Each structure stands twice: as C-alpha cells, then as structure tokens.
C-alpha cells in the first residue's frame with residue numbers, strides 16, 4: 001500500500017441548486033462554496049461540520065447523484081483521473097461506495113438479503129457481512145419495516161462492505177448503533193483502510209472521529225475551514241490553527257466543555 | 271380475517287338491497303310503459319291490455335311487486351324476462367359469457383399497455399416520448415368510449431375493410447357455430463375501444479407512481495450502487511408500482527362494465543351491455559333488475575379481489591399484521 005497515493009481529490013468544488021420561486025422567477029442557492037478534501041490510500045478522513053454545512057451534498061456530488069437542478073463547479077479526481085460521468089459509470093457501485101445517511105435509502109419492498117447483495121454480491125459475501133455485523137440469518141428474509149433501527153443501519157453498512165471498495169463515502173454510519181457495534185464498524189473501517197481503501201467518513205461526533213480517523217476536515221457553511229491531523233487534535237488547543245477548530249476542541253468532554261459556542265465564535269472570526 | 275370477510279358480506283347484502291330498491295324505483299318512475307314497449311307498433315284492445323297487465327302482475331301496488339320479486343330472488347328465482355320469454359338467469363348467463371370475453375380481452379390489453387406506456391413515459395421523463403404519451407392519454411381520457419368506437423369503426427371497418435362492422439359472429443351464424451378466427455376478428459374493435467380509455471388512466475397513474483419511486487431515497491441509493499435506469503426499474507421500480515397498479519386494475523372493473531354497455535351498443539355486440547339497453551328501453555323490469563344486481567355483484571367482487579390481492583402482495587400488510 002502506498003500511503004502517498006491519492007484516491008480522492010476534491011478541489012474547490014461548489015454546488016448550487018436552481019430554485020424555482022412562485023411564478024417563473026428562479027434563483028441559484030449555493031450550498032457549497034469552496035470545498036477541498038483529499039483522501040489517500042489507507043486513510044480515514046473524517047468530515048465534521050454543523051448540520052446543513054454541505055457534507056451529504058459533497059458525498060452526492062462525488063457519486064454524481066445530485067438532483068438535476070444542481071450544478072457543480074470545481075474538480076473531482078479519482079485515483080488521479082478526472083471523475084467524469086463515464087468514469088463514474090465504471091466505478092460507482094463497484095469501487096466507489098456510499099453508506100447513506102438514513103435507513104430510508106433501503107427499498108421498503110425488497111428483502112434485506114437481496115438488497116445487501118445488490119447487483120453482484122455473492123451468497124458467501126452476504127453471510128460474511130451479516131456475521132460480522134451480528135445480523136441473524138433470518139434478517140436476510142426480512143423487509144426493512146421488520147428491522148429495528150440499529151439492524152437497518154447494519155444492513156446499510158453491510159451493503160458497502162460486500163464490494164471491492166477502493167473509496168467508501170460513509171455518511172454518518174454509526175448513529176443508532178450500540179457502542180459495541182459502532183466500535184466494530186470503526187475497527188472494520190480501519191481494517192479496510194489497511195487493505196488499501198480510502199475512507200471518507202461524515203460525522204457529527206468529533207469524539208468518534210478522533211478515535212478512528214487519521215485526518216479531520218472541518219466544514220462550515222459550505223467551505224473547508226480547516227484540515228488537521230487527529231494528532232494535532234490530541235496534542236491540544238495550541239496545535240490547532242483555526243478558531244472554529246479550537247472551539248470544537250474546547251467543546252470536547254475531556255476538555256471540560258469549554259463551551260464557547262463554536263458558531264458564536266465563528267461569527268467573530270469571519 | 272374472518273371478521274373482515276363477514277363485514278364484506280354484510281356490506282354486499284346492503285349494497286345489493288340498495289341497488290335493487292333504487293333500480294326498481296327508477297323503473298317505476300320511468301315513462302316507459304311495459305305493455306306498449308312489449309307490443310310495439312301493434313294496437314290492442316283495452317281488455318287484452320288488462321289481461322296482459324294482470325298476467326304480469328302489473329296492476330298490483332309497486333311495493334307488493336317489489337317484495338314478491340325480492341322473495342323470489344331469495345329462493346334463487348330471478349323471474350322471467352318479458353322480452354326474451356326466458357328465465358332472467360339464463361339470459362344473463364348466455365349474454366354475459368360473450369361480454370366477459372370482451373371485457374377480459376380489453377382488461378388485459380389496458381393493463382399491459384397501461385403498465386408499459388407508464389413505465390416508458392417515466393423512464394424517459396421530460397422527453398418528447400414522455401410528453402407524447404401524456405398528451406395521448408389526456409386526449410383519450412377526455413373522449414367518450416362510444417366516440418372512439420365510432421372512429422375505429424370508420425377507419426378499420428368502413429375505410430379499410432379489415433374488420434367486421436359489428437356483431438360477435440358473421441351474419442347467419444350463431445356465435446357457437448362461428449370459427450375461432452371469426453370470433454376473434456369480431457372482438458378486436460370493441461375490445462380496443464373499451465380498453466383505450468382504461469389504458470390512459472393506468473398509464474398516467476403508473477407514470478406518476480414510477481416518477482415518485484425514481485425520486486425516492488432508495489432510487490438515489492440504487493444509483494449510488496451502480497444500477498442503471500432500467501436495472502432500477504426492474505429491481506425496485508416495478509415492485510413499488512405493482513401495488514397501486516393492482517388496486518387500479520381491479521378497481522377498473524366497474525368502469526369496464528359501464529364502458530362495455532357503450533361499446534356493445536356501438537358495435538352491436540350481442541353481450542350483456544346490449545341486453546341492458548334493450549331491457550331498459552322496453553321496460554323489462556325483471557331483466558333490468560337482474561342485470562343491475564348482477565353488475566353490482568360483479569363490481570363488488572372486483573373490488574374485493576383487489577383488496578385481497580393487495581393485502582397478499584404488500585409485505586407490510588401480509589407480514590406486518592397491519593390491516594388495510
């Protein structure tokens with residue numbers, strides 16, 4: 001594995017949605033202004049940021065599944081090549097994998113086992129994934145409405161690990177999971193990374209991000225305002241550059257919840 | 271389940287009672303005089319008329335006649351048709367066996383074409399194909415079946431001469447005698463006319479439901495997993511569209527019955543629809559009542575089947591124990 005090899009490179013991307021107002025007038029709503037992230041082979045990159053800061057939109061932009069009223073600027077490269085729609089056709093679903101944010105991404109009328117296998121998964125892969133995530137064999141035959149929230153979440157994660165992923169875009173994969181399961185997921189991500197996968201993990205939970213990730217990118221209002229290593233974070237406040245990141249650090253429980261409200265601070269900083 | 275079934279049966283009895291009372295009352299109020307309609311152009315003496323009226327029991331009060339009729343029905347006797355001079359049950363049986371073929375063919379056609387067109391329109395959403403299908407459907411939906419029937423007759427029978435003008439068999443042959451190929455030739459146009467309005471309704475609904483499915487989160491996820499448009503339709507779209515489709519398709523039986531009356535009249539197809547018109551015009555009250563009851567039963571059965579199929583087809587109802 002080559003830790004210097006870049007798997008995903010997002011450079012100055014912007015996303016705006018064309019909104020139709022009453023009548024015929026319309027305007028563009030820019031939700032991502034200038035985002036930059038880079039994921040290397042073997043790296044787990046955590047993206048933290050407030051709700052609505054554009055984390056999911058970024059993941060969807062990489063996958064090319066934004067709605068048709070969206071327009072994307074900037075550059076996205078996958079393994080050095082520009083990620084065009086024809087390259088996506090080849091890679092998305094096989095090498096580029098998403099773990100969606102919510103269990104509504106499961107087809108309500110298809111049994112869990114069939115959904116996990118998708119187009120190419122084999123029976124063995126399915127059984128292995130289910131074993132790993134503590135899903136009973138009977139869950140294969142269940143419809144999403146028959147699964148508990150945590151089970152459905154594990155089904156979603158199983159869909160991703162069944163493939164030969166090179167890049168996993170995990171959009172808040174752990175809420176609703178028990179502590180053990182969340183930890184197992186993180187262990188698994190690390191294992192996949194060690195096998196050469198790049199992982200982009202979106203999360204609200206800085207603590208979890210710190211434990212699992214190598215690098216942390218901080219989003220605020222559609223911009224990457226900071227990018228630092230998890231080590232910087234562990235070293236303490238002074239190792240961090242940006243005031244918003246410092247505020248995030250202070251808000252961690254072990255640092256005594258020095259809750260200078262991050263967004264308050266942000267307003268002052270900009 | 272047993273409770274639900276019992277409730278359905280109760281509902282059906284209420285429905286049939288209401289239908290029979292209303293139909294009877296309408297027939298009573300109609301200006302058509304049964305005896306006049308029966309004798310047609312001939313004039314008869316007053317005595318003769320009185321005799322016929324007495325024979326048919328027409329001079330008794332309406333309520334008495336209704337109760338008598340209802341009592342007979344409970345014994346399985348639907349009475350005798352005045353115009354065909356045969357038991358009502360056998361008239362309905364004979365004619366319905368012709369109508370059911372017509373309805374079945376057009377029901378299947380509207381289901382198959384409706385589903386296909388709806389899927390295609392949705393798959394090419396916003397394109398010229400989608401718009402063309404939509405316009406076609408809206409046009410069809412707003413044109414009455416008999417008008418469509420006449421256009422079809424004009425084109426395929428009068429102008430092109432490909433298909434017969436009417437009836438269920440060549441002139442001079444009963445339907446039983448006619449070879450299968452002839453019977454098919456006779457059923458094509460009426461079935462087509464009957465199915466066209468149904469097609470548009472199903473197409474528009476399927477298109478709508480499919481569009482909804484294509485905008486769902488699970489569609490997004492399917493794309494993120496590398497499924498193409500048609501793979502999505504096959505793997506996820508169809509199963510999510512199937513449920514509303516089933517309801518729609520079986521619910522369409524009522525309109526089919528109404529439509530068949532018009533189509534059979536336009537194409538002089540000697541099915542139950544034709545007989546319905548005859549019985550109404552000639553004031554053949556036993557036959558008319560019989561048909562009214564029969565059609566109510568038919569429509570009711572269609573809706574019941576739709577409900578049952580729906581609860582069998584939807585896992586959320588089948589395995590979740592939710593009721594409809």
Ligand SMILES: Nc1ncnc2c1ncn2[C@@H]1O[C@H](COP(=O)(O)OP(=O)(O)OP(=O)(O)O)[C@@H](O)[C@H]1O
Pocket residue numbers: 017029031049050051052053054055056057058067101
């Ligand atoms: N299809 C869309 N049309 C218009 N605006 C959208 C659309 N999708 C997302 N947005 C807007 O983009 C912004 C970013 O949304 P996004 O879903 O990326 O947030 P997020 O960072 O993932 O938040 P969360 O942590 O709550 O999931 C939000 O303000 C949202 O309203």
Ligand SMILES: [Mg+2]
Pocket residue numbers: 055056057101171
């Ligand atoms: Mg999100």
